[in-house]
Amino acid sequence: MNDMRSAGEPDYTDADFQRVRRIAQDEAGIYFPDTKRTLVYSRVSRRVREAGHASFHSYLDFVQTVGGRGEMERLICALTTNVTNFFREKTHFMHLEEIVVPKLAAQVRAGGRGRLWSAACSTGQEPWSIAMSVMTAFPDAPAHDVRILATDINADVVAHAAAGIYPTVEAEAIPAEKKSQFMEPHGDGGLRFTGGIRNLPAFRVLNLNANWPMKGTFSAIFCRNVVIYFDEATRERLWHRLADRLDPGGFLCVGHSERVASKSQCGLEQIAPTIYRKES
Incomplete structure (x- = not known):
C-alpha cells in the first residue's frame, strides 16, 4: 500500500x-x-x-x-506523547520524601547544594509533584540552594508547566493538605501554585538526545516513560548519560515498562522495581 x-x-x-x-x-x-x-x-x-x-x-x-x-x-x-498526572507512581514520591530529600536537606544545610531533575516534565505535573514532596520533607528548601530542573523537548508543554496553573479536575490527585498548602484559586475553576514552592523548579527546553548544557550532578533523576520510544542503542546510551549525572548514591526513577542496563554496564543497582541507585 x-x-x-x-x-x-x-x-x-x-x-x-x-x-x-x-x-x-x-x-x-x-x-x-x-x-x-x-x-x-x-x-x-x-x-x-x-x-x-x-x-x-x-x-x-x-x-x-x-x-x-x-x-x-x-x-x-x-x-511525542504527553501523558502525565500528579503523583503518578506514588512509591517514587514516598521514596523521595523518606529517603532522598532528608539526605539532600542535610547536605544543603551543611553548605552544599541540592539538585533534582525531571527529565521529561511534559505539562509539569511531575516536577510540581517533586516540588511538593521536597517542601513536605524540607519546608525551608526555598531558603537554601535547592533547585528542580524540569526539561522537555516540547517548548509548548514547558511553557504550560512553568505557568503552574491547572484545572481543578487535574489537581484531584494532589492530597488535600498539599493542595491547600501549595495552591490557590486561579481564574475560572483553576488552581495555581503559589508561595515559596515556585522558587524550586526551573523549566527548560531540552532534547535528551542532544548536548546537555548543565554541568552538575543530581541527587535524583526522574526519567519515566521516555525510553520506551527509543531503539535499544539510544536507550542504553541515555542510561549511561543519566548515570553519569547522578551523585554517588543518587537515584534514578523510571517507568514500569522500562529496565536499566545491568549494573556492570552503567553502575546502577536496582533497589525497587522502578528505582535504581548509583554506586557510592
Whole structure:
C-alpha cells in the first residue's frame, strides 16, 4: 500500500513514513516500528495541513530547510506523547520524601547544594509533584540552594508547566493538605501554585538526545516513560548519560515498562522495581 490519502487529505506514501521515521530518529532518538505507520499519519497530517502543504513530501522537504527549523520542532512535538498526572507512581514520591530529600536537606544545610531533575516534565505535573514532596520533607528548601530542573523537548508543554496553573479536575490527585498548602484559586475553576514552592523548579527546553548544557550532578533523576520510544542503542546510551549525572548514591526513577542496563554496564543497582541507585 503506497498512498493512504482520503479525500482532501495530504498525500502520504510508504516513502514518506520512512522519511518521518528517519527524522524522528535523527532529531530526537524516537523509534517508530512499521506498525506505527498509521499513527504517524494521524499525528503529522494536521501539521502538514496547517503548514499549508498538499503532501507529506513537500512538507518534509520544508522542515529540513533552515527556514523550516521552527516547523521541525513542531513536527517532533506532534510525534511525542504527553501523558502525565500528579503523583503518578506514588512509591517514587514516598521514596523521595523518606529517603532522598532528608539526605539532600542535610547536605544543603551543611553548605552544599541540592539538585533534582525531571527529565521529561511534559505539562509539569511531575516536577510540581517533586516540588511538593521536597517542601513536605524540607519546608525551608526555598531558603537554601535547592533547585528542580524540569526539561522537555516540547517548548509548548514547558511553557504550560512553568505557568503552574491547572484545572481543578487535574489537581484531584494532589492530597488535600498539599493542595491547600501549595495552591490557590486561579481564574475560572483553576488552581495555581503559589508561595515559596515556585522558587524550586526551573523549566527548560531540552532534547535528551542532544548536548546537555548543565554541568552538575543530581541527587535524583526522574526519567519515566521516555525510553520506551527509543531503539535499544539510544536507550542504553541515555542510561549511561543519566548515570553519569547522578551523585554517588543518587537515584534514578523510571517507568514500569522500562529496565536499566545491568549494573556492570552503567553502575546502577536496582533497589525497587522502578528505582535504581548509583554506586557510592
